[in-house]
Amino acid sequence: MEHHLSQRVQRIKPSATLALTARAKALAAEGKAVIALTAGEPEFETPMAIREFTIAELKKGGQVSRYTPAAGLIELRRAVAAKFKRDNALTYAPEQCIVSCGAKHSIFNALAALVEDGDEVLIPAPYWVSYPEMCAFLGAKPVILDTSRTGMVLTPEALRAAITPRTRVLLVNTPGNPTGAVWSEQQQRALAHALEGTGVYVLSDEIYEKLCYDGKHFSFAACSQDAFERTVTINGGAKAFAMTGWRVGYAAGPRPVIDAMIALQSHSTSNPATVSQMATIKALEKDPAELPEWRACYLRRRDAFLAALNALPGVTCAKPGGAFYVFPDIRGWLGKRHGETLLNTDTDVCDALLAKSLVATVPGCEFGAPGFLRISYALSDRDVAEAIKRIREFAAALR
């Protein structure tokens, strides 16, 4: 039977990172010793204090079994506002905050509230896979701004040159996925200055905020009053609190934009799971006690990958200041062979690494940066060491 699918949904493809993670898991289920460097997910457990608080709430019953307002529990919206004040020097009223089913959902809601058919959304590349797909679904035009020649940082000149009368939104993601690049306060202020008077909104995706290795994270909305009034700031529990499975993200911004996001949410998902909201209230009280130890682990693993990758002929890898990814440039491998297999593209390299060495990575082309690989180092020291050994052996076999 032929099925008629909407034009809208036919414009998008499934998330490549999720698909590759699933492929790695399927190989592992067949008994293969795959190491998946694909997932953007901490391997740590959600801190015990958060889990215990949530268990107590579950035992109490009552609210935990019920719907909450579509925008989330007011206690959680207050906790979100307090977090932005404490960590980011941003003063939002709880009514300017919305809680959604993950940061991904917050970003989708914000884009849906802001863009019309044909509007342009500026997306610095390399970018997180979901940004262009969300735009495509919503009928907006993703305008990709390559930053690979400017240290993975968008310059004010490149920004100014890209703005047209149709430009509605600029996406900012620092620390960034897939590069781990951190945009400094000064660099963000220069961008905010370039946007003044343009009417362009900013979606500032700060999900990796707590994973900054040199210095402190800076929020785009803190650049100026003008930036504050035009920015939707997005964050969540996934990466900072090892809470990917709880599915809670949140956003704060201008009241009319947040109200529109709430209206949309009230007709689509309603509130995120009440139990997860309760867990997030606990999480947002303060940074997890485990965070310094987690950061130290990530740093050790980042440095292990950096040293190993930069020692390989044909590979260079910039040092990322945050998140848990390295993004090596493997263009020096293209055109070579591994056994009989010709490696013409980053996708060929990924396929061969998985097939021959059982190491799963994501090709840079999925992030708008062909010739690179994304490696997540959010996994154990043992797996990192084994992955490095296999990548070295793979590289040594290239001819």
Ligand SMILES: Cc1ncc(COP(=O)(O)O)c(C=O)c1O
């Ligand atoms: C840049 C970026 N934004 C948002 C998300 C989504 O986070 P959540 O799990 O809260 O939906 C991710 C997850 O990988 C991410 O890398």
